[in-house]
Amino acid sequence: MAQPKEVKRKGSSLAEVQGKQQEDRVQEANYFELKGGSSKIIYSSTSFEGPPNFNYEAAAGIQSFKGDEIGHVDTEIGELVTVRIDRARGTTLTVLLPIFHVNLNQDDMPFTTWAITATRRRPEFGEAGSPVGALQTYGVDELQGIAQHRNF
Numbered sequence: 001m002a003q004p005k006e007v008k009r010k011g012s013s014l015a016e017v018q019g020k021q022q023e024d025r026v027q028e029a030n031y032f033e034l035k036g037g038s039s040k041i042i043y044s045s046t047s048f049e050g051p052p053n054f055n056y057e058a059a060a061g062i063q064s065f066k067g068d069e070i071g072h073v074d075t076e077i078g079e080l081v082t083v084r085i086d087r088a089r090g091t092t093l094t095v096l097l098p099i100f101h102v103n104l105n106q107d108d109m110p111f112t113t114w115a116i117t118a119t120r121r122r123p124e125f126g127e128a129g130s131p132v133g134a135l136q137t138y139g140v141d142e143l144q145g146i147a148q149h150r151n152f
Contacts, residue, residue, distance in 0.1 A: 027149040029100035034145035048152050090120030100147040108146035115141045
């Protein structure tokens with residue numbers, strides 16, 4: 001008995017169309033709102049002007065950073081986003097952001113992450129040369145946040 005011939009159709013199958021539609025609804029997150037303790041962070045990896053924006057609100061006030069003022073490094077554990085929050089003391093704030101794919105049909109994707117504050121140790125008054133020991137001290141804060149994809 002002869003096997004039926006497979007009929008090739010022009011165009012895409014229903015499964016291919018549905019897969020493409022699902023793919024179109026999933027995008028990488030580019031906007032994050034984070035809160036922890038008395039601080040609030042809003043970070044967007046792009047903006048209407050093009051470069052990234054990072055806003056940091058804490059007890060000391062609000063600071064805004066954009067473009068080259070924001071460092072970012074992609075790592076195996078996610079993206080490390082860093083800004084210098086106190087130049088005089090050499091203090092930086094680094095936020096760990098997981099790689100995020102968001103469904104465009106869903107409003108917000110909640111998640112937990114951490115912010116690391118690093119302060120560089122300076123020689124004390126009367127101390128000759130470089131200090132001995134660790135040159136940075138760290139503080140770690142848990143942050144609750146949401147991730148979104150926005151069309152800038």
